[in-house]
Amino acid sequence: MIRKEYLMTPGPTPIPHQVSLVQAEPIIHHRTPAYTELFVRMVEGLKKVLFTGNDVLTFAASGTGAMEGAVSNCFSPGDRVLVAAGGKFGQRFAEIAKVYSLEVESYEYPWDEAADPAIIARLLEEKPDIKGVFVTHSETSTGVVNDIRAIGKVVKDTPAILVVDSISGAGALELRTDAWNIDVLVTGSQKALMTPPGLAAAAVSPKAWEMVEKAESPAYYFCFLKTRKKYDSDNPESPYTPAVSLVKAMSTATDLLLEEGMEAAWERHRILAMCTRAAVEAMGLELFPKTLDRAYAVTAVKAPEGIGGGDIVKHMNRVHGVIIAGGQDRLKGRIFRIGHVGYYNFFDMVLALSALEMTLSELGFPLELGAGIAAAERVYLEMTSSSG
C-alpha cells in the first residue's frame, strides 16, 4: 500500500481545506483596511466561540505563550496563587508561576481524576490571600476534563481570579467563559479551532483587568494592556507584526465553527468520544481516566499488559500511517491517546479504530477484528438517531 497519513493526535490536528488554502494566499500588510477587517472578524468570532463579551487578545505564539501572559500580566512577585494540577499541562502553570516568583500553593490531584471543586473552595478559605486559581479545562496529557462551571462558582466570590487553560477544550467542549466566571481563558489555534499552530488567545474579564493594572511582573510581547489598546484603537491591530497567514486561517476556521454552531460542535465531540470509548472497551482495553464526565477531547487508553503504549503508537504510525500520541511524563509507555478534538467526524474515528484493531492484533493482543468498529457504529447510530 502507499503511505497515506492520518493525523489523529490531540494537536496539532488536521484542518479543513478552506483553512489550509487561505494560508497560501498572497501576504497582506497588517496596517491596511483589508487586514483590519479580517482581524476584527477573527477576534469577534472568537468571542462567540468562547461565549464571552470580555476582551479577547491574540498573540502570534503557541498556547503556552498566552499561559505565560496570564501569569506575567495579572500577578506580581510574591503573590500567592493556587495551581490545580493533574497532568503535564496543569504542572506547566505551576512552572510558569514559579519562574515569575509567585508563591505557589499546589493542589495536585490524581492524573486519572478531575479536580475537586470542594477542595479548591477549602484551600481558598484557608488562605484568603490567594490571588489567582489556575486550572486546566481539558488536560490533554490524560484526557480528563475539569468541571470549570463548578470551580467558577467557588472562585467567583473570592478576591481571586480564575485562570483556565482551555487549549484543547475551547471549541470541542462546553465552555461558557462569562457564565462560568472565567477571568482569564487561554486557548490555542491548533486543536478544536481547526487552525495550524502559532496563534494563541486570552479572554480577560473586568476582574482580571483590575489585577492587570496593578501587576508588576515584566511583560512585553504578551503585554495585555498594550494588546487591548491596539485592538481598541480606530484601526484595530496588534502591537507587533501579526502572523497574517495564520490570522487568515483562524478567521476562516472560526467562521466554519460558528456555521456549525458551538452546541453542535460540542455534541459532535461528545459523540466521537463515546464511540471511541465503546470501541476500545469492545477491543478489551481499559480507559485511563476514572473521571469520564466531559472527557470528550482526547481518549486516553491504558496500554494492555505486556505491550508498551509507545509500541502501539509507533506501529500504527509506521505500518498504517495513523498518527496517535503516547503518554507523557509519568504516563510514558503506560497509555496511548487518540485525539478527536478538531476537524473530525465519525469516519475519521473508524479509520483510527480499524488501525488500532489491526495493530493490537499484529502486536499479539488477542481480540476479535471488527468488534471495536461494530461497537462504535452501534453507539453512533444510537446517539445520532436520538438527536435527529
Added chain:
Amino acid sequence: MIRKEYLMTPGPTPIPHQVSLVQAEPIIHHRTPAYTELFVRMVEGLKKVLFTGNDVLTFAASGTGAMEGAVSNCFSPGDRVLVAAGGKFGQRFAEIAKVYSLEVESYEYPWDEAADPAIIARLLEEKPDIKGVFVTHSETSTGVVNDIRAIGKVVKDTPAILVVDSISGAGALELRTDAWNIDVLVTGSQKALMTPPGLAAAAVSPKAWEMVEKAESPAYYFCFLKTRKKYDSDNPESPYTPAVSLVKAMSTATDLLLEEGMEAAWERHRILAMCTRAAVEAMGLELFPKTLDRAYAVTAVKAPEGIGGGDIVKHMNRVHGVIIAGGQDRLKGRIFRIGHVGYYNFFDMVLALSALEMTLSELGFPLELGAGIAAAERVYLEMTSSSG
C-alpha cells in the same frame, strides 16, 4: 482597471509561490521524524544564512518576541545595559530593557544617521559595568543601517555582550554573525527570509550563554536554555507546539535563499536600493537618511513640501494598488518608505516607482513622468553589466 495589489512595504513582504504553497500542505505532527527533518533543515539553513556556528533558537512569535528573549534570558534586574537607538526599533530594545528593570544607558543618535562606534566605545569605557550593548542592524523605521562590524570590534573585548536586532537586515544585508562578534542576533521570518510573519530566531554565542546561565529575569516561553536543550536532544524539537506550517515555509525559503547564495542576495538588495535611490532623486525627491552606506533594505524618502507622506502612501494604495509604508512616530507624515527587502527583483521596483511617479503627478508635484524609471534602468544596467 481591476484592483491588483503589490506589497512593497518593509515587512511583511511577498513570498515565493513555493513558500506559499507548502503552508497549505496537511498539518504534520511535531513529534515525528518528518517534522524533525524539516525543523533541523530550517535551523541548519538559518545558521548558514546568518553566518554562524552558534546555536540558533527559533520561536513561534514575531521578531519582537526574540528581542524580549534576548533581554529576559541574558540579564538580571539592575544590570546596566547600553541601548543605541536611532529609530522606533532601537527604542523598542530600551522599552523592553526597562520592563525587565535593567539600568538603561541610552545612546540616542539622530534618526537620519548611523550610530557612531566611537561613542559606543567611549560609553563602554566610562561605565565598565555595562553588561550588554543593544544595537539595531537595519532600522526599519528610518532606512538607516548600522556598521555592526565596527561596533562588534568595540564590544568584543569588553565584558559586555552585543545584542543585534537584524529583523530587517538578515538575508538582505551583509551580516556575519560570528566574524562580527555578535553575541545575540535576533531576526524574524517576514522580511528577507521570505516567509510569512510568525517565526523568530535568535543566534546565541558562547559568551552570551555564560550570561544566560547566570541571568535571573523570568523567561518561560522564550527560555533560551529550554529551547537549546530540546534542540540538542536525540529528536530535535521545540519545547512547545511549533508553528508547523510556518516552519515548512521557512524551511523552503531558506533553501531558496541558500540556492541564490547569501552574497548574491546581499548584492541584489544593494542593486535594488541603488536603483530606487537614483529614481526618487531623479523625480526631484530627497532621501531621508544622511548615512546611506549599507542602507539597502528600505528606502526612506522625504515627503516633498506641501504633500504629506501619508497622502502619498494612501493614494498609491487606493488608486494604484501599490502598498508602501509611511513614517512612524516622529517621522509620521514626514517620510514614506519603499521596501525592497525580501523576494524582489528589479521589475518589482519598476512598478513601485511607476506608481510613485504617477501618484506624485496626481498630487500636484511637478515631475517628468518616466524620469525616475529611466534613472533606475541606467543604474541597473551599469551595476549588472559590471558584475556580469
